[in-house]
Amino acid sequence: MAPVRSVPRIFRLGSWVEARRIAAILRQETIGGTLLLAAALLGMIWANTPWSAGYQALRDFRVGPSALHLDLSLATWAADGLLAIFFFVAGLELKREFVAGDLRDPRRAVVPVAAALGGVAVPAILYLLVAGGSGDGAARGWAVPTATDIAFALAVLAVVGRHLPAALRTFMLTLAVVDDLIAIMIIAVFYTSELAVLPLLGAAVPLAVFALLVQRGNRSWWLLLPLAAATWFLIHESGVHATVAGVLLAFMVPVRPRGRGAGAAGRVTGAHAAAVSGLAEHFEHRFRPISAGVAVPVFAFLSAGVTVGGLSGLTGSLAEPVALGIVVGLVAGKAIGITVATWLVARFTRTSLEEGLGWADTVALGTLGGIGFTVSLLIGDLAFGAGSARAEQATVGVLAGSVGAALAATVLLRLRDRAHRRLQEAQEADEDHDGIPDAYQ
Structure with a gap:
């Protein structure tokens, strides 16, 4: 008698180790999302008070060695320097997911990857339909609504989706991380105006030494930090946006410790290798609080301060094609792109949703993906030039679209949260004395 093959499932339950790790990340990102929102509000309020000149002076204050072409404004340091830390953590998370996490199985990885691609393509198309024909370089902003903000989105998910x-x-976490990787590729390819080949080639030297040291398990900050700084500086000098350095450095860090192969990993909690920690986990533990608690909030504070001129000015800004295209891309494009891409995966791979889940869950998460704050603000400045009229319109669009997506997602997630509450209570009641729910065993 032939063995019965299990039906492939979308959103099927992962391992208990992975669930605990995701829960820990959610707790940290919830705090980071709260700080992000507070910092953005503070910047926007300050920029619309009689003391707005002080805010602009702070943003434009220049610091750094001019001999190295690093006499940059604080706003530029935040975008180029602090966000490199953010992308370093995102790169570590992405590598952990695909090397040692549940998504090392291609059948599990295809869903969030396809959803991320759909969540990039559809918002870009909608933006171009709305704003692409308005002229004056408006089409350059096509990538602004393609990003999902990890901290902001996960903060909303943690607050209103506790029973999901x-x-x-x-x-959602994996989709946001893959989304950020796509965003950094877009930045490197489409928003690099001038490329200096020699500094770019030169960056390979400190990057290679950094890779050699971390592959050998070296954690000495006095060795690794100067190499990381040199890599960042040379990429910055090449004309490629310096945040790319964060992702490249993260990809060099090993996920599993040396001397432990797949066999050792397979003995940890079933066949799950995520319990085997490497240097990536060490760095992620050290740098995630810096990223969520300092880097992203400071960038948001220095980027969100756009003068709107009261309610009438805000309404006028939202009527501009650039702002309107971004709002449509974030609120509608993300939900449509993520949901349709997930449905296509189910349709053409003959998979189905996990028992107890519905397509309404996917729509809710897709809407949540429309919170495109941090990276969207960055792309807006790169597309139109920081401080330009178009850039300010893009900022207004990002803020309005992100708030709109957050409110819509809150309503949808609250409805789905209630639907899953009874199932959650049943699983908790089924927990054994070992502290691990039976569903994970």
């Missing part, structure tokens, strides 16, 4: 299945939380 862990698989949905893992999906």
